[in-house]
Amino acid sequence: MSASTYASVLGLTAAVVLLCAVVTLWRRTLRAIIRVLAVQGLALACVAMVVGLRRHDTGLIVVAVLVLAAKAIVVPMLITRVVRHDPASRETQPLVNVPASLVAAGALTILAFAVTRSVTALVPTPAGRLIPLGLAAMLVGFFALVTRRKAVSQIVGILLVDNGVALVAFLATAGVPLIVELGASLDVLLAVVVLQVLAARLRSLLGSFDLDRLTELHD
Amino acid sequence: MTAASLVVSGAVLGLTAGVGGATLPRRSRVAVGAVLVWGACALEAVAAIHVLVSGHRVVLHSAELLPFTGVNLVLTPLGAFFVLLVAMVAVPATLHGIGYAHHGLDSRMAAFAVPIFVTVLLLVPAAGSVATFMVLWELMALTSLSLVLVDHGRREATRSAGTWYAVITHIGAAAILTAFLILAAHSGGQSFAALRLHARHLAPVVRALVFVLALVGFGSKAGVVPFHVWLPKAHPEAPSPVSALMSGAMVALGVYGIILVGDVILGGGSLWWWLVVLALGAVSALFGSLHAASSTDMKRLLAYSTTDNVGLALIGLGASGLFDATRHPQLAALGLVAALVLLLNHAAFKGALFLSAGSVQSATGTRDLDQLGGLLRRMPQTGALFLGAAAAICALPPLNGFIGEWLLFQSLLHGADIGNTAGEIAIPLAVAAMALTAGLTVVAFVKAAGIGFLGRPRSEGADAAVEVPGTMRLAVGLLVGVCVVLGVVPTLVLPAVERAVRAVLPRVAPLSLAHGVDLQLVGLRGVLEPAALAAAMAGALFGLGALRRALARRPAPRVAEAWGCGRQLQTARMQYTATSFAEPVQRVFDDVLRPVQDLDVSHVAESRYFIEAVTFHNAVDDGIERGLYRPVIGAVRRWGQVARQLQPGSVHRYLAYGLGALVIVLTALTVIR
C-alpha cells in the first residue's frame, strides 16, 4: 500500500466517521439513525484496519475485527431490538431543530479543527493530521446526546462519542493497547445493555422512550 | 488654476449655493441651489481626478479661517476617491430634488441645508487635521439631521427618527473625538500626518483603544450593527434625495473613517482588530439583508439593505486587514479594492433606488409596498430604471453589483489558505455570510420590484399614479447608467481605485487589475471578462428574440385574462402581498426575526361556519433595538423621573439649592485649608 493511497484511504474513512455523526443529527427515524451508526462502526473498523496494516500491528488488526463485530453488528442489533417494539418511532421534536443542529455541527467541526491545530503539529503523520475529524465526531455525538429526547437517540449519542474517542485513539498513537480498547468496548456494551433495560422499563412504565417524561416519575 | 484653488472655489461655490437657497424666492431657490451645487461638485471632482491621476496630494492650510487651529485640508488619493463617490451621488440627488421640491425641500431651511450638506460631504474626505475633520463631521451631522427633520411638523415618526439619529450620531462623534484626542495627546500636532507619525510608538493597548473607539464612532455613522438602528428610522423619514445622499455618500464616509484611522493613521494593527471588523461586517450583512427581505416599507427596506451593503464592504475591509496582518500585501490590496468598489457600486444603485422610491412616493403618496402594484404600466420609465437598479443590487451580471461581489469573493477565495488558523476559519464563514446575504438581497428586491411595480395596483393611489417629471427620471437614469458602465467596463475606474489603495497600503506591488477590458488578478489565478460577457449576453438575447419571432407561427400575442382557475372575478386582493411574499423567509428565520403576529376571525351571528372577517397583523421589529436600546432608554427615563423630584417649581426651593451649594463650597474650602 503506497503512502499516498494509505493517506487518501485513511482520510476518506475518517471523513465517513464524521459524516455519519452529522447524518445522525439529520435523520429522524430511529431505524435510519441506527443504520447510520452501523456504517460508522464499519468505517471506524476500516480506519483501525488500515492503520494496523500500515504499521504491521497485529494487535490493532485484532482490535479492528473486534470493533467491526461490536460496533458494526452487535450493538446496532441490540438497539434495533429496543426499537422493534414501536417500529415507527421517530425523533420528532429534538430540543434544537434540525437545521440549527446541522449548523451547530458545522461550528463544532470548525472548533475541533481550531483546537487541535497544535496537536496535529506534534503528530505530522498522515494519521495524526486527521485527529480533528475524530474530535469533531466526538463533539457532534455529544451534541446529539444533549439535544435529543428519545432514550434510543441518547444511546446513539453515547456510542457516537465513544466512536469519536476511538477514532482519535487510533489516529493519535500507534493504536491503543488491545486491553484498553477491549475494556472500553465492553464498557460501552454494558452501557448499551443497561440503557436497553432502562428503555424497556420506561416503555412499560410510560409507554414511550421520551426521557422528558421521566420528570413525571419524581414524587 | 491649481488643484488647491479648485478645492477652495468648489467649497465657496457650495456655500454660496446654501446662502442663495436661503435668500432666493421659493420658486427658484431649489433649482438655483442645485445648479450651484453641480458647479461645486464639478470643481471638487476635477481636483480629485487630478490627485488620482498625478498621485500628488493637494495640501491647503489657512491659519485664520478657523480660530485657534486653522483649516487644514489634505486631499489624498483615498480622499479623492471618496470625493468622486460623493459627487457621483450628489449631482443626481440635487437634480431629483428639483422635481421633488414640493415635498418640503423648498423650505428656506432645507434649501439652505442641502447645499451645505453636499459641500461638507465633499470636504470631509479632504480634511487634513483633527479640528477640521471634527468641525466638518459635526456640520455633516447637523445639516443631515435638520434635513431628516424637514417633515417634523406633520409626522410624529419624523420627530422620533430625528431624536434617534441625533443621539446615536452624537455618541458616535464623541467616540471619534476621544479617539483623535488620545492620538493627538501622544503626538505633537493635530494634523493627521503628525498623528500618523507618532501613532507607531503608542502602546498596543492605547492603539487598540483608539481603534475600537473609532470603530464605534464611524461604525455608528456607517450603520453597522448594532449602531444601525437610526437608519431604518431616519432614511424613510428624510426626503428621498436626502436619503440618497445619506445612504449613498454619508454612510460610505463612515467606512472612510475606519480606513483613515485603522489603516492610514494606525497603519494596520493586530489581527484581532480586523477579525472584529470582519465579524461586524458579516453580522451587519446578514442582519440587514434579513430585515430587508422581511420589511414591507420600501424605504425601510432600502435602509436595511444599506446596512447589508456596508456589511459587505466591511467584510472586504476586515479581510484586507487580516491579510495585511498576516503579511499578504497583495491579498490585502485586493480586499481593500473590493471594499472600495463595493462602496462605489452601493452609492450608484442605492442612490438610484432611493431616488426612484421618492418618485414612487410623490406619484402614489405611499411607500408601503402592500399599497402599491402595477406601477411599471403607469410609470414605465421610472419602473424600468428601478428594475435596473434592483438588478444591479442583486449582483446580476453584467451590472456593477456583480463586479463588486466577484472581487470580494476572489479576495476571500485566495485568502482561504493563508496559514493562519483564525483566518482559515473566518474566511469560509465570511463566504457563507456573503452568500446568504446575496440570496436574501435577491428575495428583498424581487419583492420590492415585483410587488411594487408588477401585477395589479393594490390602492387607488397606485392605480392613479402617473409618470414623474423628466428631471426626476433623468436623475435616476444617470445613476443607473453609472451602474451599467461600471458593470460592463469596470476597468475605467479600477486604476483610480488601485491608486487610492496603494496610497493606503504603500508596500503593495502594483495590482494592475485592469487588463484592457478584462479583470485579471496578477499573481493570483482569477480572470473576469465583463465586457465580453455582456456582449455575449446581448448577442444571445437578440438572436433568441429573433429566433422566437421566426419560429412562432402566430407572432402577435393575444391578450387574455390572467388565468385564475376560472374564478368568476379576479381582484388585486388575490395577489401575493409583500408580507406574504416574505412569509417563507420570515418563517425559516423565525428565531432571529421574532415576528409579532395576530390573527382574529370573526364569525357571523347565525352560524360559526360562515366567517365575517379575517384580520391578520404581522410586524417585524428590530430585535437589536428591542433587546439592546429599549432597556437603556427605560433606565434613563427612570432616572429622569427621580431627578424630577428636585424640581417642585417653587422659587424658594431653587434659591435654597443655590444657598446650600454655596454653603457646601465654603465649608469644603475651609476644611481643605
Add this chain to the structure above:
Amino acid sequence: MNAGSHTVVAVIASCSQVVAVAVGGLVLIGLMRKVRAHLEGRVGAPILQPMFDVRKLFRKERLRPDQATWIFPLAPVVLVATVAVAAAITPLVTTGPALSTGSDFFALVYLLLVGSTLLALAGMDAGTAFGGMGSSRAVTIGALAEPALLVTILALSATAHSSNLPAIVRATLADPGSVATPQRLFALGALLVVIVAESGRLPVDNPATHLELTMVHEAMILEYAGPDLAFVTVGEAMRLTLLLGVFVNLVAPWGIATTTNVAAVAVGLVTLVAKVAVVGLALAVFEVFTAKLRLFRLPELLAGAFVLALLGVVSGLVVK
C-alpha cells in the same frame, strides 16, 4: 497550429456545447421520464416526446395576460440566453471553449441567477395568486441554497487555487487523486443537493405536479403558453443539463478535450453525453424512491448541504 485555427476550434467547441446542452437537455428530460415510466411498470412516452412538445408549442398561439408588462415576454428569452452563454463558456466538451479564460465558477452561478430572477419577476407580472406564490418560494429556496453553493465553490477551488472552471478541471486531470479526497467528495455531495434544488427536481420540487398549492417552479410559469412556454421548457432543461455537465466534469473530467483539435472535441462530446446520461439515469431512479419534501423541511436539506460543503473546506484544511 496557429492562433486563428485555435479560436476557430474553440468557437466550434462552444457551439457544439450549446447545441449539445439544448438538444441533449430535452432528450435528457425524455430519458428521465422514460426511466420513471419503466420503474412504474409503464411504457411511457417516447424519449423524444419533449422535442415533439416543444415543436408543437412553437406552432401554437402566444398569449399575454391583460396585466402583464414587457417583463413577461422578456423572461423566457433571458432564461435561455443566459443558460446558452453559460453553456458556451463552461468547460463541458473541451477545457478551452471560447471566452474560457473568463469562465469563472462564480460568474457561472450569477449568470444562471439572472434567468431565475427574471422568471421570478415574470411570475408576479400577471397579478395572479399562484404566480406570486411560486416566485416567493423559488427565490427563498435560491437564497437558502446560496451559502452551500458558494462554500462548495470555495472547497472545489482549493486544489487549483482558482475559481476558474477550466483551471479546476485541468488541475483535476493533472492530479486524479484529488477527486478521492474527502474535501472534494463532501463538496460534490453538497453541489449535487444544490443542483437538485436549483433545477426544481424531487425532493425539492415535483416537476409533474398538478396541484397548484404544492408548486414551486410550475406556479411561476403557469401563465406561459405557446412559444414562450417552449422557451421556458427548453431553458429549464438546458439549465439542468448544464449543471449536471459541470458536475460530471468535476467528478470525472476524463475524456474532455484538452487540446484544440476537432477529433478531441468530438471525443469530448461523446464522453460528455455518456457521463451526463449516466448521472441523469441515477437521478431519475432516485426520484422514483423519494417523495417531495414539505416546503419547510427544505431548510434541513439545504442546511445539510451547507454543512457538507463546510466539512469539505475544513477537511481540506486538515488533510492539506
Add this chain to the structure above:
Amino acid sequence: MSAQNLWRSLWRVRRVTEALAPDADATAGPEELIGSLQLRHVDAGSCNGCELEIASAFGPVYDAERFGARLVASPRHADGLLVTGPVTRNMAVPLVKTLEATPHPRIVIAVGDCACDCGVFRGGYGVVGSVGDVVPVDASIPGCPPDPTAIIDALRGITRR
C-alpha cells in the same frame, strides 16, 4: 414501505401496461397536435365516474402517455380540454373562461354520456346543458362511464399514434 421492499415489488411486477391494437380510425384533429397533446381536465359537474376512468386511462395499465397525451396543470399549457359531466350552472362560466385561457389551436373533448347529452341529468334544475351547449365540442366519447380504451382511442385519433 422501505426502499428495499419498493425495489422488490418493482422487480416482481415488470410491466403492467397492456398492448393495444394499432389505431384504425384517425379522427381529424388539428395537424399541429400530431404526436403531442396536452390536456386540461375540467369537471363541469360530473359524478366522478368519468374521472376514475380518465385516471385509469393515464394509469399504468392503459398508459395514454405512450401515445403522446399528457394531463397538465394550466389551460395555458394545454392544447385542449377534457370535459366531464353535464355543465352545471356554477361551472358554465368557469368552463368558458378555461377555454378562453387555452391557446389556439385547441380542441374540446366531451367525456361520458353526461358531457355528450346530459345523460340521466337531462333537464335537471342545476344543469345548463351538455358541454356542446356551452362550448364547441370537437370530439365526444360516449359511455357511462366510458371505457379507458374508448378514451385512449379518441386521444390516439388526435395524436395519430
